[in-house]
Amino acid sequence: MTLYEYKMLSEDEQYDTVFAKGKFLDIYIDGNTKYVLYAIDMFFVEVIWNNELDEIIGKGVFKEVDSLDKYSNVPKEI
Template sequence: MTLYEYKMLSEDEQYDTVFSKGKFLDIVIEGNSKYVLYALDKFFVEVIWDNEKDEIIGIGQFKEGDSLDKYSNVPKEI
């Protein structure tokens, strides 16, 4: 599945696909939000949770960039 094909799915189908076929990679907690990163074919899917309500509040897809950088342990300034 390509990133384009994934984006063409309904939101429910996107969640079903990432949870059934995605490979869990990492979690980052910032404030009241938890960002859960999955790999799916040749792109990444980020599921965003509200920690206080314990519910999903968003989903994003990307191949690279700032969204992926938050999962790196490398400091922005060395």
């Protein structure tokens, strides 16, 4: 599946695809927000959860590797 094909799906179909076909990669937690990272073919989907309410509050879709920085435990240079 290409990123374009994914974006052409309805919102519900996008979530269904992530959970059915996405490969879980990592989780990043920032306060009450949990970011769950999945890979689908050649792009990434980040499902964003509100921990307090235990519900999905959004998602991000990207190809850029720079967007993965928060998942790295390597400190950034100043």
